[in-house]
Amino acid sequence: MVAAQNIVSSKPRKQKILCGYISHSMLAKLYTETIMVPYKKGICLLLVFGFWSLVFVQNTSAQDTLPTSPSDSLTVESTQTTDRSDGRVSIIDRFFQIEPFRTILSKFDHNIGFIKFLIILVTILFFNAIFLFLYILLNRAVKTYLRNRNEKLRTTYQSELAYYVSLDEDQPFYFTNLNKRINREIFVEELISLHKSLIGETALRVESLYFEKGFDRDSLGRIRSRSWSKKAKGFRELAQMNVRAATKEILQYTNSSNRILRMEAQLATVKLNSENPLAFLHNLKIHLTLWEQINILNTIQVNNIEIDSLDDVMDSKNHSVAIFAITLCGLFNHLKSWPKVLEKLNHSNPDIRLSAIKALAIFNLIENKQPIKDCFQADVIESNNTKDGFLQEKLTRNKLVALDALEQLLSKDDSDFYMNIFRNRNEDFNVLKKSYQQFIQIEPAASQMLRDGIMELQPALKMLKDYFEYKNHAK
Amino acid sequence: MIEFFNILRFIAENAIIVFTFLIFGSYTILTVFSAMEMVHYMRKNSFVDYDVLLTSPLAPSISIIAPAYNEGKTIVDNIRSLLSLHYNNFEVIIVNDGSTDDTIQKVIDAYDLVKVPFVYLERIQTKPVKAVYQSRNKAFKNLKIIDKVNGGKSDAMNVGISFTDCQFVAIVDVDCVLVDNALQLMVKPFLEEQSYNRVIASGGVIRVANSCHIEDGRIIDIRLPRKYLPKMQVIEYTRAFLMGRMAWSRLDGLLLISGAFGMFDREILLKSGGYSLNIVGEDMELVVKMRRYMAERNQPYKVTYIPNPLCWTEVPEKRKILIRQRDRWTRGNIESIFMHFKIFFNPKYKSFGMLGHPYWFFFEWLAPIIEFLGLLYFTIIVILGFHNWYFFFLLLAFVYFFAINLSYFAILFEELSYHQYKKRRDMLKLMLIALIEPVLYHPMVLYSSLKGNYKYLTGEKSWGKMERKGFVAEAGKKKTK
Numbered sequence: 016m017v018a019a020q021n022i023v024s025s026k027p028r029k030q031k032i033l034c035g036y037i038s039h040s041m042l043a044k045l046y047t048e049t050i051m052v053p054y055k056k057g058i059c060l061l062l063v064f065g066f067w068s069l070v071f072v073q074n075t076s077a078q079d080t081l082p083t084s085p086s087d088s089l090t091v092e093s094t095q096t097t098d099r100s101d102g103r104v105s106i107i108d109r110f111f112q113i114e115p116f117r118t119i120l121s122k123f124d125h126n127i128g129f130i131k132f133l134i135i136l137v138t139i140l141f142f143n144a145i146f147l148f149l150y151i152l153l154n155r156a157v158k159t160y161l162r163n164r165n166e167k168l169r170t171t172y173q174s175e176l177a178y179y180v181s182l183d184e185d186q187p188f189y190f191t192n193l194n195k196r197i198n199r200e201i202f203v204e205e206l207i208s209l210h211k212s213l214i215g216e217t218a219l220r221v222e223s224l225y226f227e228k229g230f231d232r233d234s235l236g237r238i239r240s241r242s243w244s245k246k247a248k249g250f251r252e253l254a255q256m257n258v259r260a261a262t263k264e265i266l267q268y269t270n271s272s273n274r275i276l277r278m279e280a281q282l283a284t285v286k287l288n289s290e291n292p293l294a295f296l297h298n299l300k301i302h303l304t305l306w307e308q309i310n311i312l313n314t315i316q317v318n319n320i321e322i323d324s325l326d327d328v329m330d331s332k333n334h335s336v337a338i339f340a341i342t343l344c345g346l347f348n349h350l351k352s353w354p355k356v357l358e359k360l361n362h363s364n365p366d367i368r369l370s371a372i373k374a375l376a377i378f379n380l381i382e383n384k385q386p387i388k389d390c391f392q393a394d395v396i397e398s399n400n401t402k403d404g405f406l407q408e409k410l411t412r413n414k415l416v417a418l419d420a421l422e423q424l425l426s427k428d429d430s431d432f433y434m435n436i437f438r439n440r441n442e443d444f445n446v447l448k449k450s451y452q453q454f455i456q457i458e459p460a461a462s463q464m465l466r467d468g469i470m471e472l473q474p475a476l477k478m479l480k481d482y483f484e485y486k487n488h489a490k
Numbered sequence: 491m492i493e494f495f496n497i498l499r500f501i502a503e504n505a506i507i508v509f510t511f512l513i514f515g516s517y518t519i520l521t522v523f524s525a526m527e528m529v530h531y532m533r534k535n536s537f538v539d540y541d542v543l544l545t546s547p548l549a550p551s552i553s554i555i556a557p558a559y560n561e562g563k564t565i566v567d568n569i570r571s572l573l574s575l576h577y578n579n580f581e582v583i584i585v586n587d588g589s590t591d592d593t594i595q596k597v598i599d600a601y602d603l604v605k606v607p608f609v610y611l612e613r614i615q616t617k618p619v620k621a622v623y624q625s626r627n628k629a630f631k632n633l634k635i636i637d638k639v640n641g642g643k644s645d646a647m648n649v650g651i652s653f654t655d656c657q658f659v660a661i662v663d664v665d666c667v668l669v670d671n672a673l674q675l676m677v678k679p680f681l682e683e684q685s686y687n688r689v690i691a692s693g694g695v696i697r698v699a700n701s702c703h704i705e706d707g708r709i710i711d712i713r714l715p716r717k718y719l720p721k722m723q724v725i726e727y728t729r730a731f732l733m734g735r736m737a738w739s740r741l742d743g744l745l746l747i748s749g750a751f752g753m754f755d756r757e758i759l760l761k762s763g764g765y766s767l768n769i770v771g772e773d774m775e776l777v778v779k780m781r782r783y784m785a786e787r788n789q790p791y792k793v794t795y796i797p798n799p800l801c802w803t804e805v806p807e808k809r810k811i812l813i814r815q816r817d818r819w820t821r822g823n824i825e826s827i828f829m830h831f832k833i834f835f836n837p838k839y840k841s842f843g844m845l846g847h848p849y850w851f852f853f854e855w856l857a858p859i860i861e862f863l864g865l866l867y868f869t870i871i872v873i874l875g876f877h878n879w880y881f882f883f884l885l886l887a888f889v890y891f892f893a894i895n896l897s898y899f900a901i902l903f904e905e906l907s908y909h910q911y912k913k914r915r916d917m918l919k920l921m922l923i924a925l926i927e928p929v930l931y932h933p934m935v936l937y938s939s940l941k942g943n944y945k946y947l948t949g950e951k952s953w954g955k956m957e958r959k960g961f962v963a964e965a966g967k968k969k970t971k
Contacts, residue, residue: 119880119884123878134640136888137884137888140888140892140894141891143895147895147898147899147902150902151901151902152918154902154905158905158909244533253898274682275537295544305681308682309549309681310539313542404761444609448609478609
């Protein structure tokens with residue numbers, strides 16, 4: 016309790032400023048307050064560079080530049096650094112009145128424009144190198160200072176939050192300096208991190224603290240910000256703290272062209288829209304990448320979100336959405352969607368057929384056997400009729416997955432199915448390998464059946480026979 | 491005669507100056523593009539949780555293929571390092587390319603391996619496979635060792651590619667150290683683009699591991715190399731990977747994914763014919779070939795690059811070995827450039843043909859030759875007394891400060907992004923080394939490029955011996971100290 020009181024009453028130590036001595040942290044602080052974002056500095060640098068180039072071009076466009084003919088290069092040109100017609104001295108001329116540039120320039124007697132350009136360039140590069148040298152050093156100091164400061168704040172808030180959740184609900188508690196922006200940012204990060212690891216009443220308590228301290232307003236402010244990264248951060252916070260009121264606002268970003276923003280909005284929607292977590296898929300106009308699918312699936316699994324029916328989504332014209340819905344049906348064993356999945360075996364898109372076969376493999380119903388075999392045969396025909404190598408590759412992949420799906424469902428009656436595969440001269444080696452492996456399991460007279468003419472037709476079978484016989488022997 | 495000589499002087503001087511400005515201009519543009527790409531990547535990456543791939547049933551399968559030749563000293567630790575990578579759906583295939591030392595026996599003993607029957611379709615013609623081994627220990631069930639007749643690195647990789655059924659293959663130099671989440675990071679670009687724009691290859695940053703503290707195939711402490719030559723290579727690698735390749739990734743003109751660590755779409759890799767044999771720059775040639783395969787079939791594709799430091803490798807510490815390595819790299823570049831010269835300024839290949847290939851032609855292959863000719867020309871005019879020392883020093887200052895600026899920008903990128911060298915002293919040393927690197931290191935690189943060009947012309951195709959100290963030796967030395 017005493018320790019806890021110490022935490023409550025502790026105040027951040029003030030930085031001591033010693034006369035005549037500037038510490039690294041002070042320098043860093045000064046730096047962060049004056050120059051905020053490092054990359055903006057880079058833009059400033061480019062602007063300075065651009066400005067000088069512009070000034071140079073303006074001042075030398077009508078003057079001497081590179082020699083245009085051999086004779087020019089040998090002709091001694093005047094070294095005039097003439098004033099403009101209006102009598103004003105240009106910046107370039109002023110520059111070359113300064114030592115040592117004047118002395119350097121005086122050493123040249125032709126191509127003055129080019130020499131001036133080089134001198135200016137060398138000067139810029141020289142100062143830029145010094146600037147970068149100092150900037151890198153200063154940046155290191157800034158980073159160290161910020162890291163230490165944030166770490167200190169983080170530790171403070173971690174202890175305070177740990178103590179807070181252990182207190183009775185009616186006991187008052189004061190957190191250290193939550194008025195500063197950076198303190199609030201670190202506090203909310205810690206609050207969210209804590210909430211992720213809690214369940215039940217304690218989690219609700221943390222949620223109410225989030226609302227009590229006005230962090231919901233901060234998060235909502237973030238999602239209305241112009242910066243996409245702030246928006247995305249806001250989505251995460253609101254989703255974690257179950258701020259369902261924000262669902263509608265977040266939903267409009269599920270079709271954003273910014274892929275990070277889009278995915279964060281999708282994940283937040285899945286979490287917040289408890290009635291129909293995948294409702295956004297109906298209106299998704301953009302391709303749902305595999306990375307997005309993996310993340311959505313993870314959100315569903317981590318938060319134990321119930322997915323009711325996916326039949327409508329499976330009919331989506333957005334093929335990536337249909338594939339994801341079929342995949343989910345399989346992964347969550349949605350047997351009630353079985354007829355719909357079965358229907359997808361006849362889809363024209365081979366990727367949709369593939370996800371349907373995979374889902375049916377998980378269902379593992381004997382009723383799947385004939386439709387999968389039919390799908391396999393259709394793929395064989397399509398594969399033989401196309402010259403598109405990329406399509407053939409997809410169809411081969413489908414056939415391999417179909418064979419996997421059939422593995423548990425096969426019986427001796429399916430021998431003809433395999434014999435047809437072996438008779439196909441264009442069949443892929445891996446399909447033959449898998450088929451052979453399954454065939455010898457269901458058919459005791461496999462060797463005899465294959466010897467009757469098929470081995471000659473399909474030389475790979477001889478190799479496969481040797482391989483599997485050796486394997487069996489090794490067992 | 492004098493008039494003719496003056497015309498020659500005029501042409502030579504102006505050509506060299508124009509070329510210098512073009513090359514420096516291209517470096518400036520690349521710096522700007524890499525800065526843009528880096529900022530974009532860093533902001534984007536701050537929202538990514540790679541751990542979702544660790545448990546996802548949707549994570550695609552990856553096969554790590556590492557060719558090994560006489561790696562007996564380090565092979566056991568290197569395999570352990572590969573097996574400990576964080577990913578849920580991967581296998582490790584070590585292809586022993588007819589080692590003459592005890593590589594295979596050491597692996598058999600360490601991982602309890604037994605011969606297993608094997609059958610696979612040789613989609614790329616290779617030297618015969620002698621045996622395939624798998625472990626009896628279930629903990630190593632994702633480890634396969636292929637023992638084959640010696641046929642070179644490319645041949646060994648082709649065997650591995652033919653052998654695996656995985657969707658993606660990661661090609662790794664067996665003596666490199668990968669960071670734990672290297673596969674998660676590397677596979678992500680493939681998952682992000684998959685359907686409408688196929689990602690065919692992805693590369694990552696290679697960093698210098700000399701003097702780093704490595705235990706059990708893992709980087710424990712990152713340190714700046716103690717010796718000067720590797721220190722200078724740290725700057726060179728930072729410049730090349732964080733600036734050059736990042737920019738080319740943005741411009742969609744990336745031609746090279748380092749042979750030390752790269753991930754590829756297996757199907758496209760096989761369809762484009764795998765690694766070419768009997769060349770020394772097989773890594774660059776492969777990417778060019780894969781890109782050509784896709785472009786010639788009008789298939790939308792992408793080659794991506796990620797700036798994360800994923801792979802740590804040992805760089806040469808001796809001048810002789812460095813020159814040998816760079817001479818080989820030069821020959822590799824020339825091979826790839828001229829084997830695929832059809833691409834040169836060919837709009838059919840888009841930015842890869844209009845930007846990437848010409849850049850490599852002019853600024854990677856031609857630049858050292860022009861630099862050498864420039865020096866030769868300068869020597870001649872000094873002998874003939876036509877020189878202007880003021881102009882010489884002015885140009886020299888320009889080139890020198892430009893080089894330093896480039897190095898400092900690279901160090902700045904490193905500082906703002908991955909911040910690998912935590913000690914302030916290390917970074918200070920790096921910046922001071924950057925001041926002498928153009929004077930001490932660059933001439934060596936120039937010399938090796940010229941040597942490479944000469945060897946290419948004379949038809950020499952040897953790899954040359956690449957000596958490595960090995961990380962185990964390094965760690966061991968530390969312990970005994």
